[in-house]
Amino acid sequence: MEPFSAWMQAQGPDADIVLSSRIRLARNLKDTRFPNHMTADGAQTMLARVEQAILGVQGGWALHFQKLADLSPVNRQVLMEKHLMSPAMMEDPIAFRAVAIDERESISIMVNEEDHLRLQVLLSGLQLSEAWSVADRLDDTLEATLDYAFDARLGYLTACPTNIGTAMRASVMVHLPALVLTRQASQVFTTLAQIGMVVRGLYGEGSDAVGNIFQISNQVSLGLSEEEFIHNLATVTQQIVGRERHAREYLQHNAELMLADRVERAWGLMSHARIMTSEEALRLLSEVKLGQDLKLLPATKSTFAQLTLVTRPGFLQSQSGRELSASERDQMRATLLRKRLQDEAQSA
Structure with a gap:
């Protein structure tokens, strides 16, 4: 575990x-x-x-x-x-x-x-x-x-x-x-x-x-x-x-198309990206979480806080069992997030 x-x-x-x-x-x-x-x-x-x-x-x-x-x-x-x-x-x-x-x-x-x-x-x-x-x-x-x-x-x-x-x-x-x-x-x-x-x-x-x-x-x-x-x-x-x-309700009623486009783009990037920086991952995770909270995207078993931890440099290196270069971390981060979003959404 x-x-x-x-x-x-x-x-x-x-x-x-x-x-x-x-x-x-x-x-x-x-x-x-x-x-x-x-x-x-x-x-x-x-x-x-x-x-x-x-x-x-x-x-x-x-x-x-x-x-x-x-x-x-x-x-x-x-x-x-x-x-x-x-x-x-x-x-x-x-x-x-x-x-x-x-x-x-x-x-x-x-x-x-x-x-x-x-x-x-x-x-x-x-x-x-x-x-x-x-x-x-x-x-x-x-x-x-x-x-x-x-x-x-x-x-x-x-x-x-x-x-x-x-x-x-x-x-x-x-x-x-x-x-x-x-x-x-x-x-x-x-x-x-x-x-x-x-x-x-x-x-x-x-x-x-x-x-x-x-x-x-x-x-x-x-x-x-x-x-x-x-x-x-x-x-x-x-x-x-x-x-x-209240701000979420406002977005749903007054900027529905923009909101849907934004969260679905984030889901698409995270579901298919092969390289992802730490900052980009947090930004996309935030938008995916918003989409999930508003029932615009499928839920995952992993929570937002857990997925946030998955993106961190120390966690990635701990999981790999060795020190990783920045480039290796970007690749591993994208792989872990892609697998979690795809696999967990299908089984949720």
């Missing part, structure tokens, strides 16, 4: 538009330097201390602790592509970093990224409260063993001042092709910025918004409770989902 994470199953409320809900908590240990100021010995000591705490947690969490230095560059990249660790974890010092992941790949704990610990829970669809419930319980379990850096006035202390307070980042990953096509996305994103939300690309800060996939999250974590931040984001997300659905 291919290594797809549970959050990629397209289940949960509004999962056709909300690809995932994520809660991330930043935590640091008391009286210990932040990772960017630690010595090599201090970082190794921190790594061992956190490993012992994670492996000792009770309550059926079943977390697998993995030092990044023991993973190949390709396997590290796959973890990043599956959103189980951040792009920053790919950078040196790899020797002082680790990640703990549960069997369903819904929970991951990054060790020695910007902060000592980055706990995150990923669920499919709009399930922010459910993700927070899991993250909160795991956080309490770890805090019973680890002494967190906490200030009664400022809250949890973090390496970046914007994360102090709750030190929580709640985010949703959404697919908004109709808002982009109807030129409403920029207006929506401007409004989000005015109410304290930030919009980023597929892999968060510093990444591009390809495939009409966007991450929306709270910009600061101080001043409100975790539940209030989550409520605000959930409310905003529901409004965005409503606007995306």
